[in-house]
């Protein structure tokens with residue numbers, strides 16, 4: 001098979017990550033990560049010591065450090081970390097000197113800047129471990145759903161074994177912050193809580209189901225999920241002073257009296273939020289476009305822009321193939337490479353199904369403010385693109401049209 005040797009996005013990124021240390025680090029605004037993926041010795045939570053090996057193995061199997069700061073695990077290198085490499089591209093762009101240098105080294109730099117959008121921010125795992133109910137985490141890892149309506153990307157669906165999932169859930173249990181006991185929730189506090197929710201600026205960052213839909217901050221979760229995620233004592237302690245549970249908390253500590261904390265807690269836990277499940281159930285596929293479509297069009301709009309980042313051609317990327325090709329997030333290797341024309345053509349018969357599954361899953365994974373994730377049966381294999389919003393109708397029609405037209409190269 002003929003290998004296209006042109007300098008594609010990821011070919012250049014492979015080069016980029018190799019060169020960065022020597023040529024750009026001085027000008028770059030960011031710090032250069034160590035590049036090591038070895039564990040930092042010593043668990044920080046006493047209860048975790050016995051299981052730290054299986055926990056560490058489970059973090060790696062799920063690829064958690066590719067996006068999250070995982071306690072006691074050294075960050076993934078910039079060459080591998082979705083979050084670190086993407087934010088680095090943004091940081092270099094923001095510094096005129098570094099940007100100029102990057103543009104000399106990487107011919108496609110302006111395209112990178114324009115396209116990199118996902119995983120620039122992810123929630124802190126340490127803050128999540130301090131406050132979330134481990135039983136909820138167990139369910140979420142099996143069937144993740146949209147928690148933050150202002151954040152387009154979500155968590156990938158994993159294929160972790162029961163033992164791997166248990167190790168992670170136990171890790172959450174061992175890291176739960178101990179907090180003072182509080183009185184039982186009381187509907188008598190609801191009215192006061194509702195008024196405070198707006199008066200104390202909670203509504204400026206958080207949505208709460210259909211009651212507060214104007215989400216301002218992408219990283220603030222929709223508090224409609226909180227009653228399933230946290231117990232009453234952790235909700236109260238978090239509202240009082242998030243930093244006392246985790247130094248990674250980004251929510252500000254607001255001056256509140258004890259009564260105000262309880263009123264806000266009870267509004268979050270008891271207010272009626274029985275809204276409609278998301279109406280964005282886009283099952284089925286749109287009609288293929290009848291306009292002529294060539295490889296360059298689908299490469300630019302879909303495969304080279306979205307899919308390649310997990311389905312790389314190792315020949316063009318110093319051996320790196322990405323989780324969708326070499327295996328990752330617990331999934332076995334597929335050997336599917338979507339960087340070259342030949343790679344895409346060889347699996348084209350599987351692509352429409354993979355796109356349709358994602359549209360089906362979108363009713364849980366991509367939920368509009370004010371709506372709730374729909375209950376649905378997950379197809380055995382995850383929809384594509386994994387963890388990201390489904391392709392738009394236009395992008396889908398383009399791919400289907402190109403396949404219908406016999407996948408013309410020109």
Ligand code: HEC
Pocket residue numbers: 058059061062063064065066067068082119121122123124125128137145146147148151153154155156158168221387
């Ligand atoms: C490709 C990036 C990516 C990877 C890999 C990843 N996550 Fe996430 N994770 C996210 C994003 C994005 C969110 C926020 C989702 C949302 O709010 O809808 C998230 C949210 C979470 C949450 C909820 C936290 C909160 O504050 O609401 C937990 C718990 C979590 N991830 C655990 C894990 C574990 C455990 C692993 C490894 C098995 C993992 N994640 C791997 C991107 C990732």
Ligand code: HEC
Pocket residue numbers: 009010013014017066078079080081082083085086089108111112113115116117118119304305306309310323388
């Ligand atoms: C070494 C740097 C680097 C790493 C590591 C990296 N990316 Fe990217 N990513 C890029 C660049 C550069 C682009 C833009 C490429 C283009 O459009 O030509 C991009 C674009 C993307 C896009 C499409 C645009 C967007 O942001 O939605 C997705 C999806 C994506 N990457 C996913 C991932 C995932 C998932 C991981 C981790 C498994 C990852 N990337 C790791 C550099 C990186």
Ligand code: HEC
Pocket residue numbers: 124127197200201202203204205206217219220221222223225226229230235238239242248249250251252254264265268
């Ligand atoms: C400046 C934005 C901001 C404001 C104002 C704010 N929060 Fe938050 N809140 C966040 C973010 C971001 C998180 C996610 C964890 C983190 O990063 O700290 C969060 C997390 C939470 C959680 C945990 C929910 C869960 O399911 O994980 C609760 C409960 C909460 N906030 C309640 C409140 C209440 C009540 C108020 C008003 C008194 C409030 N917040 C004000 C940004 C904000």
Ligand code: HEC
Pocket residue numbers: 156302303306307308309310311323324325327328329331332334336338347350351354381382384385386387388391
């Ligand atoms: C965030 C990483 C990621 C992105 C982005 C991604 N994939 Fe995947 N893909 C995977 C993983 C992991 C698997 C293995 C899952 C499995 O075994 O079904 C996979 C499997 C597949 C499969 C085989 C599944 C089957 O049922 O035949 C196809 C086809 C596929 N991807 C196409 C795509 C297309 C098309 C895109 C872009 C629209 C895309 N992928 C984007 C990670 C990704």
